[in-house]
Structure formats: structure tokens, C-alpha cells
Amino acid sequence: MVVYGTLAHENLLLRHIEAVADAGTVLEGNTGLADAIGLTSSEQVQKLFSKLVIAKRIKVQIISNRRVVTVLETGKRTGKPVVPKSKNHVPRDRSERPPAQVKEEAAPVIQTRDPCIACGVPYHRHDRLGCKRWRVL
DSSP states (O other): OOOTTSHHHHHHHHHHHHHHHHHTOOOOOHHHHHHHHTOSOHHHHHHHHHHHHHTTSEEEEEETTEEEEEETTTOOBOOOOOOOOOTTOOOOOGGGOOOOOOOOOOOOOOOTTSBOTTTOOBGGGSBTTBOSSSOOO
């Protein structure tokens, strides 16, 4: 049984991250990292990442659902992932966009389960003429 979260596993993960940073490649996902350092699940890798961040040994930046990790001792970074653009991507000039329209507040909607303001009985229990308390007979 492999006990994760030990200092040895943290050091293995940190050494693997440094090797990836030296090569300048993109860091693989949790499953690939778990296989590389000998852990059984990707959740263990996520917990090790959290421990390394809390210990201020690494800094993590998320780009397109991928991590870019900076090792704070050496300042080396893993490679940035390539973010694919769609074929029809046209950059927009956002400076000419009109300001956002402010929507007016809508009137509150009375639902049938809400209690009547006058008698406290839910509206769905009133008869078709409304509240008996305020009706003149």
C-alpha cells in the first residue's frame, strides 16, 4: 500500500516537475503524474499539489484547463499549453462596444405557495374571489 502525502512523494513530484520544466514541455495531467511517480490515483497527485502550493515550493497558473507550474526555488516554469483557436475566430474590437444596458427590476412574482399578506393563508387555498378576510359580504 502506497501512503501518499509523505515528504518523499512531495519530493518525487517536485523533481518530476523540475525535469519537465528543464525540458520546457507541458506538464501532463494528474493521471500521467500519478503513473510517473508511482501513485495509485490522480486524487493523490492533486493533494500533493495542494501541499506543495501551501508550502510555497511551487506556484500554479491554470491556462486552458492545464497547469503551468513555476518552481519557486529555481524560478523555472513548465511549458505553456497551446490553446487552439476555432477556424472562424475573428478578434473583436471591444473598444467600440456600447455600455451594458441596466435592466429594470421586475415586480415580485407572487407564487401560489406564498402566504397571503392579509390572512397568512397560502394563496392556493383561497377561493376564486380571493381572501375572505378582505371581502365585503
